[in-house]
Amino acid sequence: MSKVLVVESSVRQEGSVSRQLTAEFVARWQKAHPQDQVTVRDLARDGVPHLDADLLGGWMKPAAEQSAAEQAALVRSNQLTDELLAADVLVLAAPMYNFAIPSTLKSWLDHVLRAGVTFQYTAQGPQGLLQDKRAFILTARGGVYAGGPLDQQEPYLRQALGFIGITDVTFIHAEGLNMGGDAAEQGLAKARKQLEAVA
Template identity: 70%
Template sequence: MSRVLIIESSARQQDSVSRQLTREFTQQWQAAHPADTLALRDLALNPVPHLDADLLGGWMKPEAQRSAAEVQALLRSNELTDELLAADVLVLAAPMYNFTIPSTLKAWLDHVLRAGITFKYTPTGPQGLLSGKRAIVLTARGGIHAGASSDHQEPYLRQVMAFIGIHDVTFIHAEGLNMSGDFHEQGLNQAKAKLAAVA
């Protein structure tokens, strides 16, 4: 039995393609793996604060020196990190906003990329501590960006996942969604076909 953590980051609830892909994924995964446990965190409905002095203080100060705000920031970061540590499969649903990921997803990453917990520093450089986990990234894009210099989603997320030790990463892009003609339908259908293979 595996535990799957799904992170939603689309600002839209209705008409969100990344959320549509998440629903498809959930249905297919549950059908194929009925014993697995799925947990959902919606960063649009419950946004995570951006990295600030309170969170840095919570991480870096001795317990006796932390302010109440720093303690709360640390508890929130611990909760998010514990969810990630408990998961066997991480699913990131990420629409492309201005060529990259939503700021809400970046804020979540800033809470869970933690020295000594999800990675560590060694004499030869950083080493990820989450080896053995798998990540699936579902993106929705108005244009076509895969493999182009305009794609700052996939290279960044691959780097971040590798940094914490997750090297088994699958990207499923729904592209061309805002282009005229048949691009929207084609992009969505191609993404759904790839989803079926992943589940």
């Protein structure tokens, strides 16, 4: 049995294409892997604060020197990191907001990219500690950006996940969703075809 961690980051609960894709992915995955356990972390419903001094204090100070706020920040970061560590498969739903990922997803990454936990520093440089995991990234985009200079999502997420050792990463882009005509339908159909093949 594998554990699947799904991270939703769309601010919309209704009408969200990334959430539609996630639901379809999970349904297909569970059909193919009925014994797998799926955990959903919804960053819109249960927000993760931005990186701040309390979190840094929780990470860096001895327990006896931490304030109540620092202790609470550390507990939250540990919970998020433990979810990731326990997962065999990571599914990130990432709509494109202003050419990048939602700030909520960036905050989640800031909590789980942790020295000594998900990566370590060595004499040869940083080394990721999560090499045994797979990731699927489901994006929703108003225009067409894949492979172009304005696509800041895929390069950033590949780098961030690769930094912690997750290099088996598959992207499924639903593009052209706001371009009118048949573009949205075609973009969604292409994404669903890819999703069916990998899930």
